[in-house]
Amino acid sequence: xxxxxxxxxxxxxxxxxxxxxxxxxxxxxxxxxxxxxxxxxxxxxxxxxxxxxxxxxxxxxxxxxxxxxxxxxxxxxxxxxxxxxxxxxxxxxxxxxxxxxxxxxxxxxxxxxxxxxxxxxxxxxxxxxxxxxxxxxxxxxxxxxxxxxxxxxxx
Numbered sequence: 001x002x003x004x005x006x007x008x009x010x011x012x013x014x015x016x017x018x019x020x021x022x023x024x025x026x027x028x029x030x031x032x033x034x035x036x037x038x039x040x041x042x043x044x045x046x047x048x049x050x051x052x053x054x055x056x057x058x059x060x061x062x063x064x065x066x067x068x069x070x071x072x073x074x075x076x077x078x079x080x081x082x083x084x085x086x087x088x089x090x091x092x093x094x095x096x097x098x099x100x101x102x103x104x105x106x107x108x109x110x111x112x113x114x115x116x117x118x119x120x121x122x123x124x125x126x127x128x129x130x131x132x133x134x135x136x137x138x139x140x141x142x143x144x145x146x147x148x149x150x151x152x153x154x155x
Contacts, residue, residue: 008037008057077106120142
C-alpha cells in the first residue's frame, strides 16, 4: 500500500522540477507555475496566482484480495489569459489552446517521473468559460499499483 501523502509529494516534486513546464509558463506568462498541494476553499488560488497547478487527494482502493491497489489524485491547472484573435468572422479565444498545452505538459511531467506504477487519466477537462479570464483545466488521475506478495512498490 502507498500513502496518499507520498503520491502528492511525488507529484509536487515532479511538477516543481519540470523544466518544460516551467519554461513554457515563463515564456507564455512571465512566471513559473505555483504548485499547490491541497486547497483552502475559503481562499482558493485565483488570477493573481496563475499560472498554477493544484494537486488534491482523491480516493484509495486497497486490500489483501485486490490484484491492483487503486489511487485517484485530482490535478487542476490554471492560467489567466483573455487573448483573442480575429480573422474576419472567426473570433478565437486563444487562451483555451494554451490551457490545453499546459495540461499536456503537466501530464507529461507526471508520467515521465512514475517508473513503478501506471497512470491513466480517467477524465481530462478544460473550463475556459466559467471563470474567464481565469482558464482552468483538470484531470482525475487513476494510479494502479500491483498487489505483490512479499514485495512492496513505492513511489
